Amino acid sequence: xxxxxxxxxxxxxxxxxxxxxALDSTVLQWLAKPLLAxxxxxxxxxxxxxxxxxxxxxxxxTAGDVxxxxxxxxxxxxxxGFFLVTQVAFITAFVRHRRAPAxxxxxxxxxxxxxxxxxxxxxxxxRVPVLGYSLALCLMAAAATGVSARVAAGGxxxxxxxxxxxxxxxxxxxxxxxxxxxxxxCAALLLITTGWVAATRPATGAEPPSAGTLLAxxxxxxxS
Numbered sequence: 001x002x003x004x005x006x007x008x009x010x011x012x013x014x015x016x017x018x019x020x021x022a023l024d025s026t027v028l029q030w031l032a033k034p035l036l037a038x039x040x041x042x043x044x045x046x047x048x049x050x051x052x053x054x055x056x057x058x059x060x061x062t063a064g065d066v067x068x069x070x071x072x073x074x075x076x077x078x079x080x081g082f083f084l085v086t087q088v089a090f091i092t093a094f095v096r097h098r099r100a101p102a103x104x105x106x107x108x109x110x111x112x113x114x115x116x117x118x119x120x121x122x123x124x125x126x127r128v129p130v131l132g133y134s135l136a137l138c139l140m141a142a143a144a145t146g147v148s149a150r151v152a153a154g155g156x157x158x159x160x161x162x163x164x165x166x167x168x169x170x171x172x173x174x175x176x177x178x179x180x181x182x183x184x185x186c187a188a189l190l191l192i193t194t195g196w197v198a199a200t201r202p203a204t205g206a207e208p209p210s211a212g213t214l215l216a217x218x219x220x221x222x223x224s
Contacts, residue, residue: 006042006043007190009039010040010043013035014036033066034065037065040193041055053092054193060085064082067082087140088136098147108139108159111138112135119167122172123169134166140158147199150198154193158185158192161181164181
């Protein structure tokens with residue numbers, strides 16, 4: 001497939017996923033959600049032609065997406081484990097590329113401490129896993145600020161998406177939470193992947209297709 005079709009394909013897959021979440025359709029979610037990260041992985045490969053840490057992160061995100069489609073705490077913890085691999089892989093890529101500002105590290109660590117303090121009493125046995133995963137998530141978002149504004153925005157969207165999942169795990173229901181989780185997650189993957197390609201392309205390379213027009217595609221855990 002020509003790489004010019006990969007971002008529109010991602011938009012189509014994301015749209016199907018969002019419709020599946022909105023309609024609470026398990027079939028649509030199983031059809032679309034496992035394809036989100038692989039389509040962006042193909043986009044990454046088309047531009048870079050090598051496996052890097054961001055690619056590893058997208059592979060782990062695919063496994064995490066599948067796990068989070070399954071019911072129960074065991075599947076939830078497995079999904080968290082796969083996404084922990086995603087965050088560590090992204091951190092590795094970002095810190096090797098460029099150092100993030102100290103203020104970003106401090107701000108995200110403060111956000112991590114505050115969010116966990118608020119949710120601690122409501123998470124029950126998920127407290128420690130959430131504490132560890134959310135630390136990696138915040139470190140990823142901080143490290144993303146050293147790459148580019150687009151990747152930094154992707155890191156922030158990822159944090160919001162998983163914060164919404166954490167709020168749900170704590171038993172707090174917000175209107176449209178499941179759809180908001182997927183909207184921010186899709187935006188996160190799109191911005192991180194396209195931003196990484198743009199930030200790491202050779203100086204003589206062509207500008208990759210813009211992701212801006214796809215940010216209108218909204219939709220993460222279908223079974224929120």
